[in-house]
Amino acid sequence: MQGSSMGGTNRYDKKIKALSVFLMLAAMTLAGGSFSSAKGAEPGPVPVIVIDPGHGGNDTGVTGPGGTKEKNLTLGLAKILAATFSPAFSTVLTRTGDYQLPLTQRASAANTHHGDLFISLHTGGSRRHEANRWSVFYFAPPDHGSRLQSTAKTKQPIKKEMPGPGPAWEQVSLRHQQQSRAFAQHLKTRLELLGEIPGITVMPAALRVLEGLDMPAIVMETGYLTHRETETLLNDPVFLKKMATQIKKSVERFLAK
Numbered sequence: 001m002q003g004s005s006m007g008g009t010n011r012y013d014k015k016i017k018a019l020s021v022f023l024m025l026a027a028m029t030l031a032g033g034s035f036s037s038a039k040g041a042e043p044g045p046v047p048v049i050v051i052d053p054g055h056g057g058n059d060t061g062v063t064g065p066g067g068t069k070e071k072n073l074t075l076g077l078a079k080i081l082a083a084t085f086s087p088a089f090s091t092v093l094t095r096t097g098d099y100q101l102p103l104t105q106r107a108s109a110a111n112t113h114h115g116d117l118f119i120s121l122h123t124g125g126s127r128r129h130e131a132n133r134w135s136v137f138y139f140a141p142p143d144h145g146s147r148l149q150s151t152a153k154t155k156q157p158i159k160k161e162m163p164g165p166g167p168a169w170e171q172v173s174l175r176h177q178q179q180s181r182a183f184a185q186h187l188k189t190r191l192e193l194l195g196e197i198p199g200i201t202v203m204p205a206a207l208r209v210l211e212g213l214d215m216p217a218i219v220m221e222t223g224y225l226t227h228r229e230t231e232t233l234l235n236d237p238v239f240l241k242k243m244a245t246q247i248k249k250s251v252e253r254f255l256a257k
């Protein structure tokens with residue numbers, strides 16, 4: 001009796017559960033369907049911003065005095081940016097996890113997605129722990145390479161031998177140099193409004209990561225991770241969110257032109 005009654009209740013519960021699971025799945029399918037069709041449709045009026053988290057995998061980038069790794073910071077910031085940009089902009093992350101990714105693949109992903117803007121995220125580093133500098137770099141041909149002083153690991157001057165057909169990679173990137181510089185200036189203005197960071201240097205640089213990108217593109221170096229206070233700041237989610245909001249405003253300003 002007890003058993004049968006319990007069994008009956010169980011069957012009833014199961015039906016209710018089955019129904020709610022069905023409804024939930026249907027709702028998820030619908031939501032998923034509309035989401036993917038919105039994503040699948042041509043970009044339309046929503047600009048595509050490609051965010052490139054520097055380094056990854058065995059390539060850890062700079063390590064701070066407190067043990068923070070540049071590769072983790074850049075990925076974390078990329079995700080905050082993607083969340084902040086949505087739904088105004090569609091975002092593409094060149095790297096979504098902790099793995100190594102060649103620079104050429106980052107550029108080709110950006111070009112494949114027809115990005116309107118490419119933002120590569122890095123931090124600087126120095127053996128002098130008091131050193132700290134925030135910079136925004138835009139592409140320049142190799143003869144500007146001598147102006148570059150920091151983080152030689154990822155920012156080797158571009159070599160002359162450019163493989164592949166079509167226009168030289170240099171020329172592809174050069175087409176967007178003025179626009180890239182314009183965006184870098186907007187970014188500088190907005191980031192300086194944060195008030196918590198030193199002035200920002202905007203400069204041309206022959207950076208491999210900017211090579212071959214068929215869109216305005218910059219490398220943002222969010223201070224020196226080897227600088228203890230900067231390391232603390234870059235681990236502060238409140239600061240990161242404020243910074244992401246300012247970056248979004250600079251993108252809006254740039255695209256509104």
Ligand SMILES: [Zn+2]
Nearest residue numbers: 054061122123
């Ligand atoms: Zn880096």
